[in-house]
Amino acid sequence: MVLVLALGDxxxxxxxxxLPAKFKSMLVPxxxxxxxxxxxxxxxxxxxxxxxxxxxxxxxRGEYDEETKYPExxxxxxxxxxxxxxxxHQVIPWGDLDSLAMLQRQLDVDIxxxxxxxxxTAYKHEGGVVINPGSATGxxxxxxxxxxxxxxxxxxxxxxxxxYVYELIDGEVKVDKIDFKKTSSNxxxx
Amino acid sequence: MMKKKVPDWLNxxxxxxxxxxxxxxxxxxYTSPVFTPPPQPPSPPPLILQDPPPTQIIQESQSxxxxxxxxxEFDISHQTQLLxxxxxxxxxxxxxxxxxxxxxxxxxxxxxxxxxxxxxYLPPDRGLWSSELAKKRSQYKQFKEEILMNPSEITxxxxxxxxxxxxxxxxxxxxxxxxxxxxxxxxxxxxxxSVWNQFFQDTEIIDQIDRDVxxxxxxxxxxxGDSKFSKSNQEALKNILIIFAKxxxxxxxxxxxxxxxxxxxxxxxxxxDEENATFAEADAFFCFVELLSGFRDNFVQQLDNSVVGIRxxxxxxSQLLRKHDEELWRHLEITSKINPQFYAxxxxxxLLTQEFNFADSLHIWDTLLGDPxxxxxxxxxxxxxxxxxxRKRLLAGDFTSNLKLLQNYPSTNISHLLYVANxxxxxxV
Numbered sequence: 087m088v089l090v091l092a093l094g095d096x097x098x099x100x101x102x103x104x105l106p107a108k109f110k111s112m113l114v115p116x117x118x119x120x121x122x123x124x125x126x127x128x129x130x131x132x133x134x135x136x137x138x139x140x141x142x143x144x145x146x147r148g149e150y151d152e153e154t155k156y157p158e159x160x161x162x163x164x165x166x167x168x169x170x171x172x173x174x175h176q177v178i179p180w181g182d183l184d185s186l187a188m189l190q191r192q193l194d195v196d197i198x199x200x201x202x203x204x205x206x207t208a209y210k211h212e213g214g215v216v217i218n219p220g221s222a223t224g225x226x227x228x229x230x231x232x233x234x235x236x237x238x239x240x241x242x243x244x245x246x247x248x249x250y251v252y253e254l255i256d257g258e259v260k261v262d263k264i265d266f267k268k269t270s271s272n273x274x275x276x
Numbered sequence: 277m278m279k280k281k282v283p284d285w286l287n288x289x290x291x292x293x294x295x296x297x298x299x300x301x302x303x304x305x306y307t308s309p310v311f312t313p314p315p316q317p318p319s320p321p322p323l324i325l326q327d328p329p330p331t332q333i334i335q336e337s338q339s340x341x342x343x344x345x346x347x348x349e350f351d352i353s354h355q356t357q358l359l360x361x362x363x364x365x366x367x368x369x370x371x372x373x374x375x376x377x378x379x380x381x382x383x384x385x386x387x388x389x390x391x392x393x394x395x396x397y398l399p400p401d402r403g404l405w406s407s408e409l410a411k412k413r414s415q416y417k418q419f420k421e422e423i424l425m426n427p428s429e430i431t432x433x434x435x436x437x438x439x440x441x442x443x444x445x446x447x448x449x450x451x452x453x454x455x456x457x458x459x460x461x462x463x464x465x466x467x468x469x470s471v472w473n474q475f476f477q478d479t480e481i482i483d484q485i486d487r488d489v490x491x492x493x494x495x496x497x498x499x500x501g502d503s504k505f506s507k508s509n510q511e512a513l514k515n516i517l518i519i520f521a522k523x524x525x526x527x528x529x530x531x532x533x534x535x536x537x538x539x540x541x542x543x544x545x546x547x548x549d550e551e552n553a554t555f556a557e558a559d560a561f562f563c564f565v566e567l568l569s570g571f572r573d574n575f576v577q578q579l580d581n582s583v584v585g586i587r588x589x590x591x592x593x594s595q596l597l598r599k600h601d602e603e604l605w606r607h608l609e610i611t612s613k614i615n616p617q618f619y620a621x622x623x624x625x626x627l628l629t630q631e632f633n634f635a636d637s638l639h640i641w642d643t644l645l646g647d648p649x650x651x652x653x654x655x656x657x658x659x660x661x662x663x664x665x666x667r668k669r670l671l672a673g674d675f676t677s678n679l680k681l682l683q684n685y686p687s688t689n690i691s692h693l694l695y696v697a698n699x700x701x702x703x704x705v
Contacts, residue, residue, distance in 0.1 A: 087429075112464040116476065117463065183449065208452040210452050215452070243429070250457070251454065262457060263456075263462070266452065
């Protein structure tokens, strides 16, 4: 039962001052085992804040990040799943499922987490699952101003993953969940 | 020097016998380990020693023979008496208790069965044993399943979500469907009824239990070390303590409960009967509950100052000491100003497991559990005996040396100690 927090595109301080208060009250240290961040934090203070939530922090570089040392892509294994991380501005067209699927095959991961579009999406295709946690602060994106703050918490338990989607809609936190299971037949490269 | 309250037998030659066994504690200090065989030739250790349970401290049973009762024949007849009583169809509990108080041999799982009977886990009627055991063991299994589940599994069972397994096969790519969450059941929930929230609140207790279990008896291979065996034992101890803490929110887990559980689990796990050894965890759980039911009040902080709390128990001990040995009492409490809490707290709450080595404490527990007067009364008598046995050294010492002595009680002949404790009962009746 591993809890993995996926979030990104905070754009602090340029486009948003901070995470919404309701999100911050929920994010307390001690509950989460890993954090994967799609990028565009953008400053060190946000990095430090995330570090207090959980020491195991993985970040991919977004185009506005002030820290240049983050990698472009990252892969990690948690339990039975391989996760891939990339900001997403490198994948053109932005947010396009086919191109992201190509990236996923390249990285050879079961779950690919990308951002940049600031819209939550979760797709599955024959290679695996692509999740976009959206923007945790609701910052405007290159594409649209209409953004709801959102982030994702994955509960990895053996071969199943329950993805909890937290969205701030009209000032209220709405939580949904998505279940999926890893089936070995889905993996092409064995 | 005969003071009024010191009874004759206290000053008898038994106490200062220099050469023959048992070595008087005043003389032997820390040099002679308690399992030096007494130089009485005809004593019957072979009978008791022959089937050692898998530990290296079995020699302890040698100290069984009480030295002032006729030694040799007593033990053989005693063991046969015990076996005879245990093999009866319906056992007489009073008789059993009486024999148990005289000591229990370490062999053949006698102790394991005896403790289960004394703690009321097994009924005296042998015919009912299999049904009782089956019932209790399955109940424990149920507890484990309900209580030790982590929230992921709980929510999965509760909401029985159908994963899109069928969908996977049919469609290659699709938007994953979202489903609503009832009742705020998500991992970051701060709601009081949320399974997740309760889980995170419990982790503190579970961490504490984990730490204490790892520190239990670090010198014994049974409990500590990296072997698979010891790890599984630790796991069992943890499970029992966690389930107890969850089922008893009033007292939860307090440091020290692990020490009370350890001897129970050890004895049951080392039962030569295969079936009993496999179910040692379940048996130890119920016996632990039974044992703690008498002592629960010691662990509740709010009751500390009340009539049933630990402070009043310590006062009782103090009064008992005063009754039997006023001189010593006066010296300890008034002259050297040792608050009995400094030493008696650990003696009483942990039932003397920390004061003697493991095998000795098993012997003491035989008496504690078997005595018809009740465990707490017996415990106080034994503590009183412990004090009086080292009276010479205590009377000669000041605050520092006495406290040091009492907190590191010197090893002594256990059967002698129990004999002295028994004497107190005879007098007070």
